[in-house]
Amino acid sequence: MPAFRYEAVDTGGVTRKGVLNADSPRAARADLRLQGLTPLAVEAIAAQVDESGAARARGFGERLSQVELALFTRQLASLLEAGLPLEQAFTALLEQAERAYVRDLIASIRSEVMGGASFSSALARHPRDFAEIYRALVASGEQIGQLSRVLSRLADYIERRNALVQRVRLAFTYPAIVTVVAFAIVIFLLTYVVPQIVSVFANTKQKLPFLTVLMLGVSNFTRAYGIYVALIVIAAWYAWRRALRNPVLKRRWHTWLLNAPVYGKFERSLNTTRFASTLAITTGSGVPILRALETSRDTLSNVAMKELVEQATASVREGVSLARALSAQKLFPPMLVHMIRAGEITGELPAMLERASNSQQADLERRTLTIAGLLEPVLILAMGLVVLLIVLAVLMPIIEINQLVQ
Numbered sequence: 297m298p299a300f301r302y303e304a305v306d307t308g309g310v311t312r313k314g315v316l317n318a319d320s321p322r323a324a325r326a327d328l329r330l331q332g333l334t335p336l337a338v339e340a341i342a343a344q345v346d347e348s349g350a351a352r353a354r355g356f357g358e359r360l361s362q363v364e365l366a367l368f369t370r371q372l373a374s375l376l377e378a379g380l381p382l383e384q385a386f387t388a389l390l391e392q393a394e395r396a397y398v399r400d401l402i403a404s405i406r407s408e409v410m411g412g413a414s415f416s417s418a419l420a421r422h423p424r425d426f427a428e429i430y431r432a433l434v435a436s437g438e439q440i441g442q443l444s445r446v447l448s449r450l451a452d453y454i455e456r457r458n459a460l461v462q463r464v465r466l467a468f469t470y471p472a473i474v475t476v477v478a479f480a481i482v483i484f485l486l487t488y489v490v491p492q493i494v495s496v497f498a499n500t501k502q503k504l505p506f507l508t509v510l511m512l513g514v515s516n517f518t519r520a521y522g523i524y525v526a527l528i529v530i531a532a533w534y535a536w537r538r539a540l541r542n543p544v545l546k547r548r549w550h551t552w553l554l555n556a557p558v559y560g561k562f563e564r565s566l567n568t569t570r571f572a573s574t575l576a577i578t579t580g581s582g583v584p585i586l587r588a589l590e591t592s593r594d595t596l597s598n599v600a601m602k603e604l605v606e607q608a609t610a611s612v613r614e615g616v617s618l619a620r621a622l623s624a625q626k627l628f629p630p631m632l633v634h635m636i637r638a639g640e641i642t643g644e645l646p647a648m649l650e651r652a653s654n655s656q657q658a659d660l661e662r663r664t665l666t667i668a669g670l671l672e673p674v675l676i677l678a679m680g681l682v683v684l685l686i687v688l689a690v691l692m693p694i695i696e697i698n699q700l701v702q
Contacts (some may be wrong), residue, residue: 301339359503360424369447373450376447382443383561385407388437389402390402429595446581450577450581470672569656569657570592570595580594607625630653632655
């Protein structure tokens with residue numbers, strides 16, 4: 297049964313907004329009149345895919361945030377664990393939703409479920425808000441009859457992932473702020489301070505030191521062509537992003553990132569953490585190993601790592617153990633391979649994958665803090681060196697004048 301967003305006026309003249317289920321807009325208006333409301337507007341809440349399965353156009357800001365997704369999953373798991381039917385759980389969530397988009401989304405899912413569709417099928421109508429791994433785990437929970445338990449594990453997974461992303465962002469926030477401030481200070485000195493001071497010495501016909509002449513040339517270039525340089529940099533960045541749409545170039549670039557100095561270990565750790573955590577939650581929720589590997593592959597951001605997982609999946613499909621298949625790909629950490637091998641031997645693969653995921657997450661946090669810790673002093677020293685050169689370029693003519701006076 298479709299869901300409709302309505303705006304109506306009651307007998308007291310108060311405007312009310314909400315969501316209801318009806319067979320058609322006319323039936324929705326009739327239901328509102330039976331409730332003593334005068335409908336002003338009734339609009340169908342559309343899914344994010346059309347009947348052919350193609351994605352609909354997305355409006356600005358129309359997306360479920362990761363925080364809202366974690367809250368939705370946690371609340372739904374709690375309501376189902378309390379014994380509420382799925383329809384009543386959606387009704388409770390609909391009453392608690394604060395943002396209009398979230399209310400519309402829950403109402404649309406509820407209408408699909410009330411119409412006889414499965415929960416996972418209803419989620420498939422909203423692919424922008426619910427990723428493939430989310431829908432796969434929900435389908436697995438429905439098949440084994442443990443939807444509440446799977447949703448609870450899924451909520452834990454999303455919350456841990458959000459916390460990890462937050463910590464990574466916070467670690468790089470200070471270096472980013474230092475970089476922006478440094479550029480702003482240097483540009484201000486070059487475009488305003490240096491010309492004002494050095495022009496005084498230029499008018500005296502005094503021979504300026506080489507460093508002062510060089511800095512004055514840089515200042516004049518920045519003032520005259522700085523905006524064009526900025527536009528060229530932006531255009532080059534945009535062209536590079538478009539060039540990465542070429543699969544061959546993108547694969548070469550991602551392969552280089554995996555072996556890049558300093559950053560390469562971070563790139564491998566980031567993708568390994570995603571792979572291990574996704575594989576842990578999928579296998580622990582009853583998803584078959586081949587489907588779990590395919591889902592884990594899709595969460596990786598590095599194309600070269602994706603190809604390695606595809607090769608490992610092909611080996612597992614042929615009967616090779618997961619640990620042996622991953623060990624053949626040299627980029628996976630030995631600790632991860634050893635823990636998977638122990639899980640396969642003991643028959644506790646999901647538990648060992650969970651431990652491996654926690655270990656990889658701790659390793660990623662350590663590498664993040666290490667890189668951020670290295671960036672801070674390097675940026676500060678670079679900024680100090682540039683400012684020192686500018687100050688020397690200004691002071692050297694003054695020192696020479698004082699020596700001539702003496």
